[in-house]
Amino acid sequence: MSAPPRPDAETTPIRGGRARRRFGPVRWAVALLLAAGAAGVTLPDLAGLDAHSPFAQIIAFRPLAVAVLAVFVVLGLLVTAFVRRFWPVPVLLALVALVGASLVLPRTTAEATPPPGGTPLKVLALNVYEGEADADSVAALIAAEQPDVVSIPESGARYESELAPLLEPLGYRTAASVGPWKPDVRGNTVAWAERLGDVQTRIGDDVQFPYIEATGGRLGELRFVAFHSVAPVPRSVGQWRSDLATVREWCAGEGPAVIAGDFNASFDHSVFREAVAGCGDAAAQTGNGLQGTWPTWAPQWLGPQIDHVLSTGGITAESFGTRAVPGTDHRAIVATLRVP
Template identity: 30%
Template sequence: MHTVLRLAARGLPVALAVALAMRWLDVTARGTVPAVQALAPLWVVLTALGVVTVMVVRRWRVLAWYAPAALLAAYVAATTLTHAGGAVDSRTPGRDFTLASLNADYGEADPAAVVRLVDERRVDALVLLEADADYLAALDAAGMQRLMPFRVHSGRDNPVAGSMILAGEPLAAVIAPAEPGPYEFEQPAADLVVGNRLVRIRAVHPWPPILGGASAWRRQLDHLRIWAGSQPEGVPVVLAGDFNASADHPVFRRLSDGFIDAVDAAGPRLAPTWPRGLSLVPPFVTLDHILSRGARPYVADTFTIEGTDHAGVIARLRVP
């Protein structure tokens, strides 16, 4: 029994080090690797608890086994808590607009609460994922038509695959070819005029890296990166939605390179957006983002709406 406990004491820090090191492993392995990467906050917490426990009981030899995991955990924690910067200075000239994004969770997010958010926070454009024509009708019944009469969506009769962009000012639909394949959610794009500048907004909702769709998830995020890179120079681009990916996924880091993550830029803090509504499990991973290039975040935060397992993201962006 003593031998088993000794092996377990040494095996746990090794396993934690391997799990944390997977943050740099750019493969899907049928969804196993992305799942392990998404749990990086858990591996950091377990490593910290392990180190503290070993120090309290003064098992110094075991502590040496924790060294690789501790170094990796410290790096991951530091990159999470140290914001990337990029928020605009309040004195910088330009026109502001407010963008919000929410995964409506099969159209179950409280429509009246969404309308109140748009009204009270003076949202100029709203990106909705997992929202179909029936959900839009529910929003309009709660008053959305008055606040945001302009819409770009496919009218797809599917509460999971449907996505839409709503605005209080005219929107112009933009052709945004989807990554072909059986695993596909709607990801429309639209142009919004802010001041005298055109801002291109893309709703983001790739397939999650589960249910056999890990390869499609990776291809779709890479496709978004290529699409964003192909947009006309000088046109601000905003990617907003449920990316089904966090900064712990290499494919997301590739996509976000050159963009500013609005919540990260607002300051160093933890802002997990999923899962919400579980009694024993708090939100632990940031899947929802607003990424901007050419429009700089002024303030940003997350918000909650009853009925959905995602927190939404809202940002005030300034267009020079």
């Protein structure tokens, strides 16, 4: 009995090859879909999407998103070690992660050493959460840090009346941007050391939360602004953009200015970057641009940095740090600037 004929290797189809051809487009489609989703969370500002909800909220957490994405890349590479066809997924996710990291990591490196000379100006800013922050703790912080000027968002005349008696013995004067008939959340208070001399204040009401400017005395022509923008919650994104547009006027102005407070925006927001293009940021200048300032219940590395000390006119920062204060969901920020 003769043996059965052998199949011809040249004409017999290779099932594995067909499977690879059949599932090739599928794996690339899955990889592209995952990469697009990762980019939507990590890089929406590159397309200007962060000017709208929900990207305005999502992009604030880009540093965290980049870290999480890096973990998924590592997991994807481990899967690829066993299933080689999986490689497009970690490769495309890694590309998104690298672009995100390139936008985040520069904030951890000090930009430059402040030039010698000039006059030091110490700034403290703290959102007191609708006037709920413990006033004694705020006064104790000011006593310990001895700032020249202080920006206190979400503080109207009511909270100012509680804080002023505690600051007067320390040699500070205060002024609020709204009266006692309005809630503290709508106001900004500025405090300044009496050693600055005859400082004058002016209230600006062309934003949702009236800001307050201090100038004169030893500040000279420098304008110090206590500022607070609305938060970019879904119903207020338009007002948020409008509030930040006001900051552009100071950053692009001719005279020196320092703007401090709660901007409800980080450098991951394209709207914020455009508004402060003419300003320096104390945290970024000193390599502390990833120190989260909100919320206090989360680890500092988890939250975004939405409180800032901005400056123009060649003013540079030589130090920046955060402090915890009971009763508020924001960390206080303290920066020492060098004014030419």
